[in-house]
Amino acid sequence: MAAIINVKNFSKFYGDYLAVEDVSFEVEEGSSFAFLGPNGAGKSTTINALCTIIDKTSGVLLIDGEDVSKQQKKVRKAIGIVFQEPTLDQQMTVQENLVAHCILYGVPRDEIGERIGILLDLVDLLEWRNRTVSTLSGGMKRRVEIVRALVHYPKVLFLDEPTTGLDPQTRNRMWEYIMKLQKEKNITIFLTTHYIEEAEVCDRVAIMDDGKIIVNDTPQALKTRYTKTRAVLKVKDSRKAEIYLLQQEFRYEKSGEYLHLEVDDMERFIETIHSLKDDVLDLEVTKGSLNDVFLEITGKKIREGGDAG
Numbered sequence: 316m317a318a319i320i321n322v323k324n325f326s327k328f329y330g331d332y333l334a335v336e337d338v339s340f341e342v343e344e345g346s347s348f349a350f351l352g353p354n355g356a357g358k359s360t361t362i363n364a365l366c367t368i369i370d371k372t373s374g375v376l377l378i379d380g381e382d383v384s385k386q387q388k389k390v391r392k393a394i395g396i397v398f399q400e401p402t403l404d405q406q407m408t409v410q411e412n413l414v415a416h417c418i419l420y421g422v423p424r425d426e427i428g429e430r431i432g433i434l435l436d437l438v439d440l441l442e443w444r445n446r447t448v449s450t451l452s453g454g455m456k457r458r459v460e461i462v463r464a465l466v467h468y469p470k471v472l473f474l475d476e477p478t479t480g481l482d483p484q485t486r487n488r489m490w491e492y493i494m495k496l497q498k499e500k501n502i503t504i505f506l507t508t509h510y511i512e513e514a515e516v517c518d519r520v521a522i523m524d525d526g527k528i529i530v531n532d533t534p535q536a537l538k539t540r541y542t543k544t545r546a547v548l549k550v551k552d553s554r555k556a557e558i559y560l561l562q563q564e565f566r567y568e569k570s571g572e573y574l575h576l577e578v579d580d581m582e583r584f585i586e587t588i589h590s591l592k593d594d595v596l597d598l599e600v601t602k603g604s605l606n607d608v609f610l611e612i613t614g615k616k617i618r619e620g621g622d623a624g
């Protein structure tokens with residue numbers, strides 16, 4: 316698949332301060348890409364440069380083949396943005412906010428009503444279209460913002476901490492809506508978040524620290540590379556199993572009926588389980604979490620300074 320976002324050697328100085336240093340990455344069309352990092356890592360700077368809100372110091376940033384510094388109008392039409400801070404007009408109705416956005420983005424007038432209707436329906440807000448925004452809940456407002464970001468049919472949707480401050484249930488529902496919209500419209504999602512479970516369901520995860528991208532891979536590959544796989548084993552004859560594990564040089568701990576071990580070499584582990592198969596009563600194998608990956612790479616917890624919601 317082709318890359319729809321293409322960043323090469325991007326750097327950004329604020330005065331003398333180098334906030335982003337020589338960052339390169341690509342995002343495939345139709346995929347979801349989570350951009351993680353501790354506070355001050357340079358995520359907003361990168362997203363703002365891609366969204367034409369700030370200019371780069373050096374490098375090349377392309378969206379759908381267009382240079383974000385030179386083709387700002389084209390790029391703005393190709394993207395939708397949902398920021399953490401709400402930007403809807405509180406005194407206007409849902410419909411009025413969305414129509415104003417459509418006009419600004421040159422959506423053909425005879426399509427405006429239908430597009431708004433379809434998208435509001437997808438996020439279960441059709442019957443709220445004539446309500447004043449100030450009367451909606453936080454989660455509903457955020458859904459309206461997502462509809463607004465999509466109503467001009469962008470190819471890329473930028474979500475900068477879109478669910479911060481929402482309760483866990485609303486966050487889950489929001490995320491379901493986002494995934495549904497992504498599938499139906501084949502939109503590319505570029506997400507920054509402090510909630511690791513939102514990154515977990517993305518196709519790729521990049522972790523930024525101190526202005527640089529440290530890793531960029533699938534969640535599964537990151538977990539395999541940066542965390543330990545652990546196994547918990549229950550056997551009929553624990554002495555026999557323990558002797559075998561020691562012979563095979565596995566480190567293990569005993570806890571009640573269970574043996575806990577670290578799996579450094581999956582092939583050797585599978586062979587071991589195969590040899591013990593007549594004795595094994597129960598087996599659970601778990602990889603470390605994306606949280607563990609984040610901690611291993613940055614030395615910080617992802618929610619440090621983030622919203623604890």
Ligand SMILES: Nc1ncnc2c1ncn2[C@@H]1O[C@H](COP(=O)(O)OP(=O)(O)OP(=O)(O)O)[C@@H](O)[C@H]1O
Binds near residue numbers: 334354358
């Ligand atoms: N306008 C600015 N002027 C000077 N320094 C800035 C400016 N904007 C950001 N910075 C600095 O650049 C660095 C990167 O900031 P940025 O906002 O991109 O980080 P972030 O990863 O988005 O952090 P957060 O998770 O807190 O939003 C930080 O050290 C920040 O203080």
